Amino acid sequence: MKPHFPFTFMCLICLTQSERTPTIVGITENQIRNLGSTVELSCSVLYSQDFPVMWMKVDRERTSDPLYLSSDSTPLISDSRFSLRYDKSSTTYTLQIRDIQSSDSGIYKCIIFLSQINYISKEMELSVYSPPLIYDNSSSTIVVSESNPVNLECYAGGTPKPLISWKRENDALLPTGGAVYRGNVLKINSVKKDDRGTYYCIADNKVGEVVKKSIALEVEFPPNVMANRQWVQQAVNYDADLECRVEAFPAPTIVWSKDDITLSNNQHYKITPTTPIGQYRDSMLRVIKVGPGQYGTYLCKAVNKLGESTAKIYLQEVDDPVCPPACGSGHYSAGTTLAPTKSTMDKESKAAEMETDVLTKILLEESETFELFYKPSYFNVVELNASEENSTTAKEPQVAVAPVQCKPASDKVFKKDKSAQTLRSQSIMVVKHKFTNTTG
Numbered sequence: 180m181k182p183h184f185p186f187t188f189m190c191l192i193c194l195t196q197s198e199r200t201p202t203i204v205g206i207t208e209n210q211i212r213n214l215g216s217t218v219e220l221s222c223s224v225l226y227s228q229d230f231p232v233m234w235m236k237v238d239r240e241r242t243s244d245p246l247y248l249s250s251d252s253t254p255l256i257s258d259s260r261f262s263l264r265y266d267k268s269s270t271t272y273t274l275q276i277r278d279i280q281s282s283d284s285g286i287y288k289c290i291i292f293l294s295q296i297n298y299i300s301k302e303m304e305l306s307v308y309s310p311p312l313i314y315d316n317s318s319s320t321i322v323v324s325e326s327n328p329v330n331l332e333c334y335a336g337g338t339p340k341p342l343i344s345w346k347r348e349n350d351a352l353l354p355t356g357g358a359v360y361r362g363n364v365l366k367i368n369s370v371k372k373d374d375r376g377t378y379y380c381i382a383d384n385k386v387g388e389v390v391k392k393s394i395a396l397e398v399e400f401p402p403n404v405m406a407n408r409q410w411v412q413q414a415v416n417y418d419a420d421l422e423c424r425v426e427a428f429p430a431p432t433i434v435w436s437k438d439d440i441t442l443s444n445n446q447h448y449k450i451t452p453t454t455p456i457g458q459y460r461d462s463m464l465r466v467i468k469v470g471p472g473q474y475g476t477y478l479c480k481a482v483n484k485l486g487e488s489t490a491k492i493y494l495q496e497v498d499d500p501v502c503p504p505a506c507g508s509g510h511y512s513a514g515t516t517l518a519p520t521k522s523t524m525d526k527e528s529k530a531a532e533m534e535t536d537v538l539t540k541i542l543l544e545e546s547e548t549f550e551l552f553y554k555p556s557y558f559n560v561v562e563l564n565a566s567e568e569n570s571t572t573a574k575e576p577q578v579a580v581a582p583v584q585c586k587p588a589s590d591k592v593f594k595k596d597k598s599a600q601t602l603r604s605q606s607i608m609v610v611k612h613k614f615t616n617t618t619g
């Protein structure tokens with residue numbers, strides 16, 4: 180279907196009608212269509228009677244291999260979805276494509292061949308809507324050491340071209356600032372450990388569903404060790420718990436030592452690692468029935484490939500056993516409840532084995548909260564309900580309720596119950612118990 184030209188005749192026209200040069204006066208502008216729809220591509224020409232006018236299609240990727248669709252008013256492909264219409268009055272060639280397939284997208288050219296080497300053309304692009312698709316060359320899991328630069332990359336296809344945006348889990352602040360970042364590459368110049376976590380690349384082109392990909396950023400950093408309590412007190416022959424909290428990635432090795440001797444599980448020590456929470460993990464060293472030689476300085480050391488960190492914990496001797504962990508370790512008779520309960524606080528049964536001094540008494544207003552911070556000794560907290568009278572005029576509280584069990588009160592937050600309408604106040608007592616060993 181190579182066009183054939185009567186050259187001599189053509190040149191005659193060139194000479195006689197030189198002012199009437201063939202031109203393409205208009206072509207349909209770029210179109211985007213849904214799959215299965217119909218499109219009409221029109222090309223209006225002038226003074227082209229003596230030259231072939233063709234529609235052809237070129238793929239963006241393979242421009243050297245065009246597909247000839249029509250020549251003048253003759254279709255050149257057998258695909259029944261394609262048809263051609265020629266309107267004489269407007270000298271317009273209209274190519275109709277029905278039931279559009281994604282393979283129909285591409286560049287459509289309208290061409291007037293003036294000679295074998297000379298032609299004029301105009302082109303338009305037909306695009307077919309397609310939902311976004313995130314390409315495999317996008318980042319997935321990235322592991323990087325603290326202070327290094329890192330790029331999170333995301334590429335997506337689709338028609339129209341999707342916009343890429345970035346978010347963090349729970350809409351946390353991005354290292355670039357703000358909650359959303361637009362662009363293919365989220366660049367972090369110097370990664371911090373707080374930058375670790377899940378990032379989402381979101382591709383949206385308003386066609387179909389938005390597509391998301393999650394990218395895990397893992398930041399390696401040297402351990403940081405903290406003693407949960409730096410000073411631990413215990414009487415001889417009672418257990419003592421020393422705890423340290425380690426933040427590190429990758430997971431560190433945790434080693435306890437005393438006087439340059441590495442401690443391991445035996446009849447004197449028990450080391451309990453806990454399940455890590457994120458990049459935190461706790462390690463507890465229980466000193467079993469502290470002997471006189473076991474007081475002193477303990478080291479909790481954590482090591483990973485990026486460094487190490489050590490916390491010092493001092494185990495001090497005191498006269499009275501400290502609860503915890505003494506109370507849980509069975510050195511008291513089974514019948515003794517160390518924390519005051521309703522019964523032990525009753526006047527009649529007031530624990531003979533326990534003397535209680537009130538150290539602090541706090542009255543709470545409605546909804547007021549009160550936090551007690553742990554003191555490394557044997558304080559306990561008793562929560563008391565005040566009488567139904569106004570707190571200021573209230574008599575001594577009669578009932579002791581909800582004693583904090585024998586444990587540090589560090590996490591205890593008291594809040595007056597709003598629903599208890601008649602209750603004007605609630606009082607809290609911090610009491611000091613003097614325990615008497617009633618073994619036997």
Ligand SMILES: *[C@@H]1O[C@H](CO)[C@@H](O)[C@H](O)[C@H]1NC(C)=O
Nearest residue numbers: 314315316317332334335336
């Ligand atoms: C990612 O992949 C897509 C599709 O294969 C490709 O068009 C694009 O150029 C690639 N981008 C990069 C940065 O490698």
Ligand SMILES: *[C@@H]1O[C@H](CO)[C@@H](O)[C@H](O)[C@H]1NC(C)=O
Nearest residue numbers: 562563564580581596599602
């Ligand atoms: C205080 O008293 C109210 C009403 O008698 C009761 O519902 C509430 O549980 C008590 N508070 C505590 C902490 O026990």
Ligand SMILES: *[C@@H]1O[C@H](CO)[C@@H](O)[C@H](O)[C@H]1NC(C)=O
Nearest residue numbers: 567568569570571572573603
């Ligand atoms: C409680 O105090 C308020 C004002 O502070 C007073 O009006 C009210 O009568 C008091 N109630 C009782 C039961 O004392």
